[in-house]
Amino acid sequence: MVLDVNHQAPREPKYYQVKRHLLQLIDTLAPGSLVPTERVLTVELETSRTTVRQALSELVGEGRLVRRQGSGTYVAEPKIAWPLHMTSFTEQAAAAGYSASTQLLDAVRERASEDIASRLGIKTGASVYCIERLRLVDDTPMAVETSYLSAARFAGLIGHVRKTSSLYRVLADVYGTAPVSAEETIETAVASPREADLLNTDTGAPMLVLGRHSFDDAGEPIEWVHSWYRGDRYVFVAKLSAGH
Amino acid sequence: MVLDVNHQAPREPKYYQVKRHLLQLIDTLAPGSLVPTERVLTVELETSRTTVRQALSELVGEGRLVRRQGSGTYVAEPKIAWPLHMTSFTEQAAAAGYSASTQLLDAVRERASEDIASRLGIKTGASVYCIERLRLVDDTPMAVETSYLSAARFAGLIGHVRKTSSLYRVLADVYGTAPVSAEETIETAVASPREADLLNTDTGAPMLVLGRHSFDDAGEPIEWVHSWYRGDRYVFVAKLSAGH
DNA sequence: CCTCTGAAATGGACTAGACAACTCTGATAG
DNA sequence: CTATCAGAGTTGTCTAGTCCATTTCAGAGG
Numbered sequence: 262m263v264l265d266v267n268h269q270a271p272r273e274p275k276y277y278q279v280k281r282h283l284l285q286l287i288d289t290l291a292p293g294s295l296v297p298t299e300r301v302l303t304v305e306l307e308t309s310r311t312t313v314r315q316a317l318s319e320l321v322g323e324g325r326l327v328r329r330q331g332s333g334t335y336v337a338e339p340k341i342a343w344p345l346h347m348t349s350f351t352e353q354a355a356a357a358g359y360s361a362s363t364q365l366l367d368a369v370r371e372r373a374s375e376d377i378a379s380r381l382g383i384k385t386g387a388s389v390y391c392i393e394r395l396r397l398v399d400d401t402p403m404a405v406e407t408s409y410l411s412a413a414r415f416a417g418l419i420g421h422v423r424k425t426s427s428l429y430r431v432l433a434d435v436y437g438t439a440p441v442s443a444e445e446t447i448e449t450a451v452a453s454p455r456e457a458d459l460l461n462t463d464t465g466a467p468m469l470v471l472g473r474h475s476f477d478d479a480g481e482p483i484e485w486v487h488s489w490y491r492g493d494r495y496v497f498v499a500k501l502s503a504g505h
Numbered sequence: 506m507v508l509d510v511n512h513q514a515p516r517e518p519k520y521y522q523v524k525r526h527l528l529q530l531i532d533t534l535a536p537g538s539l540v541p542t543e544r545v546l547t548v549e550l551e552t553s554r555t556t557v558r559q560a561l562s563e564l565v566g567e568g569r570l571v572r573r574q575g576s577g578t579y580v581a582e583p584k585i586a587w588p589l590h591m592t593s594f595t596e597q598a599a600a601a602g603y604s605a606s607t608q609l610l611d612a613v614r615e616r617a618s619e620d621i622a623s624r625l626g627i628k629t630g631a632s633v634y635c636i637e638r639l640r641l642v643d644d645t646p647m648a649v650e651t652s653y654l655s656a657a658r659f660a661g662l663i664g665h666v667r668k669t670s671s672l673y674r675v676l677a678d679v680y681g682t683a684p685v686s687a688e689e690t691i692e693t694a695v696a697s698p699r700e701a702d703l704l705n706t707d708t709g710a711p712m713l714v715l716g717r718h719s720f721d722d723a724g725e726p727i728e729w730v731h732s733w734y735r736g737d738r739y740v741f742v743a744k745l746s747a748g749h
Numbered sequence: 750c751c752t753c754t755g756a757a758a759t760g761g762a763c764t765a766g767a768c769a770a771c772t773c774t775g776a777t778a779g
Numbered sequence: 780c781t782a783t784c785a786g787a788g789t790t791g792t793c794t795a796g797t798c799c800a801t802t803t804c805a806g807a808g809g
Contacts (some may be wrong), residue, residue, distance in 0.1 A: 274762065277708060298789065309764045314790090319695050319709055330790045331771030340692065415594060442746045448584065449693050449711045449736030451563050454517055463791095465563050467693045467711050467736075481684055492693030492711075502686045518792070542759065553794045558760090574760045577803030707761095752809075759802070770791070778783080 269290045279306055287325055287336055294336045296326065319339035320411035322467045324493030337493070343403075345445075345471075345499040350396060351427070363426050366405075366459070367393040368414055368419045380474060380485040381411050388412035392422055394460055396488070402460045403495070406488040432483070440475035440483050447471055449492065456489050523550055523560035531569055531580055538580045540570065560646040566711045568737030581737070587647075589715075589743040594640060595671070603642045607670050610649075610703070611637040612663045614656055624718060624729040625655050632656035636666055639703055641733070644703045644709055647739070650722075676727070684719035686726050693736065700733050711736035 279302070302313045317334060320326040327337045331344060339346065344353055354361030369391050389409050393434040396404040408428060414436075421431045433439050448466060452466040469490045475483045523546070530540060541549065546557045548570040561578060564570040572582045588597055598605030613635050622629040633653050640648040652672060654662060658680075665675045677683050713734045721729045 274708060276762085277698060300789085309766095311765090312763065315762095316711075317790095322693075322711075323695050327706070328790065329772080331788080332773075333789060342690070345691070440746070445743045445745060446586070446740050447589070447691055447743075448740040449566075449713055451567050451711075454521060464518060465559075467566075467695075469691070469693055486690070496690050496692040499689045499691075501689060520792085544759085553796095556793065557793090559792095561760095561795065572760065573802080575758080577759065577802095750809100752780085752807100754807080755806075756805090757803085759800100761800075762797105762798085765795095767794075768792085770789100772787105772789070774785105776783105776785085779781085 275308060276312045276315040276319075279308065279313055280319055281322060282306065283316060284325070285473060287320070290336045292336050292338045296334050296336065319437065320406045320461075322493060328463075329340045329504045340496045341398075341494055343490070343495045345497045354398055360400075362397045362400070364397060365389070365392070366395055368422055370419070373409075377409050377485060380482060381409065382482045383411050383413070390415065390418050392419070392428065404490045405456050405459050406486060408484050410485045419470040428484075438477050438483060441478045442480075443473050443475045445471065445473050447497065450489070452489070452491075460489070460491050462491050462493070468493060469497065471497070512666050517551060520556045520559040520563075523552065523557055524563055526550065527560060527564060528569070531564070534580045536582045540580065544578060552633045565707075566737060572707075584740045585642075585738055586742045587734070588739045598614050598642055604643045604644075606644070608639040608641060608665065609636070610639055611635070612666055614663070617653075621653050621729060624726060625653060626726045627655050627657070634659065636663070636664050636672065646736045648732045649700050649703050650730060652728050652730045654728045672728075682721050682727060685722045686724075687717050687719045689715065689717050691741065694733070696733070696735075704733070704735050706735050706737070713739060713741065715741075 278402060282501045283296065283302075290296070299310050299313050299317065302308075303310045306313070317326060321328055321337075324337055324340050329335065344357065350363070350441070351361045370388055370456050371383065371391050372386045373383060373389045375385045377389060378387060381389065383389070387410075390412050392408045392410070394406045394408075395402055396406055412418075415432075418431065418436075421435055422428060429439070448470050450468045450470045452460070452462060452464055452468050454464045456468070457464045469492045471490065472486045473484075473486045473488075475486075477483050516666065527540065527546075534540070534715070538655045543557050543561065545555055547554045550557070561570060561572070565572055565581075568581055568584050571579045573579065589603065594607070595605045607737045614632055615635050617625065617627060619629045622631060623635065627730055632655075634656050636652045636654070638650045638652075639646055640650055655664070659676070662675065662680075665679055666672060669675050673683070692714050694712045694714045696704070696706060696708055696712050698708045700712070701708040701710060713736045715732045717728075717730045717732075719730075721727050
């Protein structure tokens, strides 16, 4: 296969011209400023509202603009840096100067899908606890976190979780176990209506999904978690040193 | 502020019904299979082509479908796991069983923007080298990587980079320096026409952007890099242990 | 048998407009 | 003065279509 890197650049779509025009405009405005309405832009840039909306949508997805139905479109606040590989959510937030809290959305027992079962080292259809929590920072929803744990291994977990906010504390105090290693994954996704509602954003908005697969000292899987963050609001940060 | 988590769920948009219908269909098909055309779906699901395209676009963005103009829409291959925090790009790829290569796209000397200057610890407008490279895995474009380094500190760098593929080797062998710590950031973005062209995807496609800010043993900044990966093709993976 | 050509089918980009849902403001009634 | 409400203006969703760029493939011609 021959690589075709030097071929002609594709012609620029019209909505991209609109986008560049808006980017220039955004640079001159302070966060919170109102940008022209869709209909005004349609006339000014001599295009259709659909095209203007495509440009606006991308900028919203990138966290540069915020749309408020019935009100207007505004220049967004800069993204919030969020440390990766945190010991404890609450702890790390406090260190960064935020007040963090957690809200239990749902805690149910269900049958493991093939995917969940293989991750937890149990049989498909075995009982698992599914714990869904909303992470808040300064009372603003930050992430939707869903944890899966084996029901056989952590019998009665739901009752404990309802009383104590920290899952890791329950695991340590009640079940005498703690994760010593983990494999984390980071990928992009698109918000479903449910996540969009909980995180106060739009269906289809770009998300950052952080997955964590935790193991105990014996190498046995403890939990499988995935956390959905608004991609337009957060940027993950990790500090690395020497060794690698 | 009172949290309003239990209010009614928003009514499901029609395009999301289309999307769920397609997801069900995708689950029954093998990667590479053809899905019905946009016009067929429009009739079958009794909607407009615009609405069908919105659903298809999200699925393409999530890496579940691939569109080929003039041909059709196909079920996509699963995402590729890519290790984070790699020592050397080539090395790490080899370890994962891939053959990696790098193609130099551009290497120029330019004036530092305010942002770049502050990252490199130099004055705005000072000379910097901007080195743009395309990372390939098994001859498939994987990421567009742009590095910025101080031209004063690494005089003549471009000449060396044209001869040697590894930037870090040049830094070590010629300039006797190496990064010992770094701060990495991960965020979502949207592909510009240029990146879309280089990575063989579409303008506006969701991307994962990895930033790395490297420092030497004296704590002086060495380089600032950002790498753009196709969000629909890659998932970053990191292994963590105990103390982390 | 091979090559070329052109029609058909596909996705890509865009338009013009309708109606719904929501926000804000100013006029009005109490 | 305050509270309410109607209406104007905004974004959200959807429709029905046009035209373009690319791919595919069957058939004509060599």
